[in-house]
Amino acid sequence: MNRRQFIAAGAAAGVAATQGMAPEASNAEAVSAPGRMKLGDQTRPTNETHLKYLARYSVRHICGYPDIQGDRLYATVDELRTMMDLAAKYDISVDCIAPPFLASSFIDREKHPAIMLAESPERDRDIEQLQTYIRNCAQAGIPSIKYNMSILGVLRSGRIPGRGDSLDSYWDLAKTPPPEPLTKAGRVDADAFWERITYFLDRVIPVANEYKIRMACHPQDPGVPPEGYMGVDRVLGTVDGLKRFVSIQESPYHGLNFCQGTVSEMLADPKTQIFDVIRYFGTRKKIFNVHFRNIRGHRNDFVEVLPDEGDVDFVKAIKVYKEVGYPYMLMPDHVPLAADNADPGSLQSFAFCYGYIRGLIQFVYSTA
Numbered sequence: 001m002n003r004r005q006f007i008a009a010g011a012a013a014g015v016a017a018t019q020g021m022a023p024e025a026s027n028a029e030a031v032s033a034p035g036r037m038k039l040g041d042q043t044r045p046t047n048e049t050h051l052k053y054l055a056r057y058s059v060r061h062i063c064g065y066p067d068i069q070g071d072r073l074y075a076t077v078d079e080l081r082t083m084m085d086l087a088a089k090y091d092i093s094v095d096c097i098a099p100p101f102l103a104s105s106f107i108d109r110e111k112h113p114a115i116m117l118a119e120s121p122e123r124d125r126d127i128e129q130l131q132t133y134i135r136n137c138a139q140a141g142i143p144s145i146k147y148n149m150s151i152l153g154v155l156r157s158g159r160i161p162g163r164g165d166s167l168d169s170y171w172d173l174a175k176t177p178p179p180e181p182l183t184k185a186g187r188v189d190a191d192a193f194w195e196r197i198t199y200f201l202d203r204v205i206p207v208a209n210e211y212k213i214r215m216a217c218h219p220q221d222p223g224v225p226p227e228g229y230m231g232v233d234r235v236l237g238t239v240d241g242l243k244r245f246v247s248i249q250e251s252p253y254h255g256l257n258f259c260q261g262t263v264s265e266m267l268a269d270p271k272t273q274i275f276d277v278i279r280y281f282g283t284r285k286k287i288f289n290v291h292f293r294n295i296r297g298h299r300n301d302f303v304e305v306l307p308d309e310g311d312v313d314f315v316k317a318i319k320v321y322k323e324v325g326y327p328y329m330l331m332p333d334h335v336p337l338a339a340d341n342a343d344p345g346s347l348q349s350f351a352f353c354y355g356y357i358r359g360l361i362q363f364v365y366s367t368a
Helices: 003-018 027-032 048-056 077-088 120-139 189-209 239-246 260-265 268-281 312-324 344-366
Strands: 038-041 061-064 093-097 144-149 157-162 166-174 214-218 254-261 289-290 292-300 300-307 329-332
Touching: 038 093, 038 344, 048 077, 061 077, 061 329, 077 093, 077 120, 120 189, 120 300, 144 289, 189 214, 189 254, 214 289, 239 254, 254 260, 254 268, 260 268, 260 289, 260 292, 260 300, 268 289, 268 312, 268 329, 312 344, 329 344
Parallel strands: 038 061, 038 329, 061 093, 093 144, 144 214, 214 254, 254 289, 289 329
Antiparallel strands: 157 166, 166 300, 292 300
């Protein structure tokens, strides 16, 4: 039992004792128990100030961002442990990390684009660094790495007024022509994109298998028409594409950073269709992390909103995650901004989501 586990177990037992319950019956234990969904977070930085903020709102599980010195694309074991020890001071577990590349960034601004551009030998060097990161995570005790395979980054049309003084991000394909005909990647059709994905997975997933690290890939956000956008076919922008992706390597360590918002954006009618998509990937144990966010609208025309004002019924959604036995983090993502920068970092919006998600988790495990 590590320091974080010891503190958590002791706190749960103490709460239970004062309330006349068996230790396993306390709410604190119910939220963080192994095999159950956890309230999670992926905001940065992983420093003292931000960890205090997260602890204030009962966030006990996070995707962490270690301080990486120099030009390495991976953290050393010591750097990972330093981050984990700092988080443990606030009873927070680092359940996942994100590398400093393979992000949801636009390829023309990406500092390390070789994997997605199929540039050798640079992509082989970058893959080797990710392989090292996998080994270091295993040694430090971090069980998962989340990543993206993106060229266009996150496409949005802009922001529109939301409730109160908030500003919601939206996408309207019909009113958003490509800003440029092509990126520096040039034309990337589906065959080329699948070749790059397969090349990467063939070299990364065997290492993940060996070291038992879950590799969680984010879908491409949003999906675009079959003919592509800015010359790129977003093959991970459809449910069928995600099904093909998880089948490329038969491995319990190859799966999805399942962004429910992004997957909803792929659907013609997300309020009715999303639940069967959760079931498909959840029953196959391919969901390693969930971005639990909501939208209004549908494929090619949607607005990102807070969880209680979107088209998808989040009470029904969390019941489906429980039904399929999903045991990892549910985390907010893409929250609204406050007008005039009244809430730097959108910390108020995130705090609202933490409470909302935590309440849903407590609810779903309190009912038969």
